Amino acid sequence: MKRHSIALSALALVSLSSMAQDAVVRIGHVGPVSGAQAHYGRDNENGARMAVDELNAQGVKIGGKKVRFELIAEDDAADPKQGTAAAQKLCDAKVNGVVGHLNSGTTIPAAKVYDSCGLPMVTPSATNPQLTALGYKRVYRLLANDNALGAGLARHARDVLKLKKVAIIDDRTAYGKGVAEVFRNTARTLGMEVVSEQYTNDKAVDFTSILTSIKSKKPDGIFFGGMDPQAGPMLRQMQQLGLSKAYLFGGDGICTEKLAELSSGARTLGNVVCAVGGASLDKLPQGKTWRSRYDAKFPKQFQVYSPYTYDATMVLVDAMKRANSTDPKVYAAKLATTDYQGVTAKVQFEPNGELKTPAMTLYVYKDGKRVPIN
Known part of the structure; x- marks a missing residue:
């Protein structure tokens, strides 16, 4: 021993x-x-x-x-x-x-x-x-960078969903402002009307006044440049204010599995279309x-x-x-x-450090689960 x-x-x-x-x-x-x-x-x-x-x-x-x-x-x-x-x-x-x-x-x-x-x-x-x-x-x-994400979402809004009027909200961060600007510019180039541009911050949780202002413009969709801690409450408030038919678009910042929890079961979660700069893991x-x-x-x-x-x-x-x-x-x-x-x-990288031929995946939420659509 x-x-x-x-x-x-x-x-x-x-x-x-x-x-x-x-x-x-x-x-x-x-x-x-x-x-x-x-x-x-x-x-x-x-x-x-x-x-x-x-x-x-x-x-x-x-x-x-x-x-x-x-x-x-x-x-x-x-x-x-x-x-x-x-x-x-x-x-x-x-x-x-x-x-x-x-x-x-x-x-x-x-x-x-x-x-x-x-x-x-x-x-x-x-x-x-x-x-x-x-x-x-x-x-x-x-x-993929915001040029791909913002433009891809705008094209989907126009070409697939046939939207004509959109509103834009961004949280004034480098990310939120950047991706919102790309969406706005691409939407206008594609012939969509941007009926309202609103701003918030990355600590806000009450969007009632912003959404009330947007509702009067009767948009088909709203683009939010920001993250899911804001997108969740925004979806709840969209439902409460009767914006239940408007799509909510966003980049990878809102495109998380936690968004369903943060939106507290709001039916408007089913109106979300978001983009992530890569292919779906399942594929x-x-x-x-x-x-x-x-x-x-x-x-x-x-x-x-x-x-x-x-x-x-x-x-x-x-x-x-x-x-x-x-x-x-x-x-x-x-x-x-x-x-x-x-x-x-x-x-593989481009000379400036960007990824060569980056993929982009669009997602929607079905029964509270994030599901790729491309």
Whole structure:
């Protein structure tokens, strides 16, 4: 018995010694894990954490040395100031690369911080086109931008639903304002009349006065540029005010599984048409098996972007492998030549960091469930 104990202790020491010799590679992740958008942030962080766990199980070697990955997770509460503070914290911690941020309003100012300290950043969800127009060499986006989402929804409204009059509300964030502007401009180009343009903010929950004003214009549909903590109450108030026949359009910010809960069973949920910058997981070769692994690890937490944070983490590590280095100064150049089959897409980048040939999926809600229609 004593010899057995000694043998086990020796084995444990060998194991600890082996772990101590592994090179540690730290991947930073930033998202809102507090506040009204915490369900998005947790989902994003889960995807990155799942990738890190799977990479560690594979026993990855880079530059001939076994590496152990760690996720360094920060909270930006969807606030630009907290976003830049979190970015500086990751720079100071000398992480090896960054996945994030969730929101365009936090990602755009954070990108400047990462650029100044030479850190590559892959965003899984920030869709404002301005991000890749800033000229930063180490910034990449893993899904379609607002130009695709806003325009795709406007075309669907006109060509498929045959709408003639639309109203627009945006929350004045970089994301909400950006996607609403694309929808508005495309709608007008396609011959639809924009009968009302209204503004709110990303903390509001009462839209009665805005919706009352819009109702008098008798629109066929309303486009909301914003996130689901606002879209949920908006749907309830649309029902209460008798706007029960108007469609509610929105980008990926409202296109979550939680929207049904946030709308508290409002019948107007059935009028939602929303867009996500990627293909439906159900239609992707690895999608269903990936989702089953995710659900087993993080039950009832899936929202939208976790497959993208998972892929973003894998894309960073793929570049490290091809460069035979975890040093951001060395492997950053390899990101530009990425050719990686991810869960969400075949990942290849344009010279400006945009994803090549991004897909877009339109969703509706049936019986409280989000369902793809293309």
